[in-house]
Amino acid sequence: MTDAAPQSSSPVPAAPMAPPTLVDTSNLAAYCRNATKIYGEGDTEVRALDDVTVGFESGKFTSIMGPSGSGKSTLMQCMAGLDTLTTGETYVGSVELSSLKDTALTKLRRSKVGFIFQAYNLIPTLTAAENITLPLDLAGANPDPAWMDQVVSAVGLGDRLGHRPNELSGGQQQRVAVARALASRPDIIFGDEPTGNLDSRTGAEILEFMQQAVRDFRQTIVMVTHDPVSASYSD
Template structure:
């Protein structure tokens, strides 16, 4: 399989987001933790990528740094061709508002606003004009047309996460980052949200990068990126829950034996 990881500072128009030689260190001295250890990986535009790994592998750190929510100790993080390290705080805020969408485990909806108002809130705060054609199509994709005037407290957990997904896509971002988006949902609602994310990628040619610990969730992605001990150790295209689980078990075995060299890629 050909890797989409970028090298150097070359332009990669088919990559929505990427990190190059990414290192992230927390703490000092005895408390020093190297959360990312020289990771280079690209997330293809128009694709759904899942990031997996055991607890402490660096998967959430990778997502936060790639999305501009955290800064790298060294290396580069890029959205499209924009190197995030070249932006000041205001520039980062504008980039996250205009080019990046977020879906979190907690829905982060404003309880006093309606569904429609929650969806358009980022654009309203930015003073951006709404693309009515895109908004109308998005409402149909997420299946919320009969809930637009309801408030979050009148919705189920799955419906609230659908609102969060719609809000993330509403501004037509270059990439949507989802951090354990089904973590607070039952299995049925979680499945609906995962189908929504994958379906939105395919119907609208948008890009989603999702952190998850669940092989069933990862199976909805086009590709899975595996981390262990802050390093990229493998990638899998066309994943199934069974293959992902087998790969994770293999990493556990190799971690115990002290070897983390990747298996043959598929």
């Protein structure tokens, strides 16, 4: 009878961990890497984002499409610094957001990020002009008069700057919101269903202006939408 082959006592080496997904960041205004967002736990756990890696090119108009509940708004809020990831990394330019303290994150949002909400989110007691310059006022920065004239002219609100939100139509209020997002010349603007509360004609006017902001000002815009017609305005 032959002897059995001796068994090695050396431990079996563990399989190497997969490297994190890489993104070419050379021309990106913002990106996330291996982003996961989980709400709740146990039986109530909802995985809104599952290991998402995506980047948004500077000077482009990008649409994120998907059905309700697919995580579009969650992705945008995390990338804008309005919410935090469970795991993963989010960058605006070269700055990783989770590395920032609350005060630094607030400053970054005011100077580097613009946000256009579906519900406008204008301050009712402020005029259109005051709403537009609000992010700059909060940051303690002085508006650039030449830039503000350019923005106001582009959105067509020159004769409405002294009006309060309740004196403006829905389309005019959203124009104020877009101008507010542009006021600080942010690195990137996120729009969460920005035309969702508007009729088709007014929505088209807002989308055309967003196109113009990208074309003429080299602005970077990322828009969440479930509407293929709205998405067709992006690059």
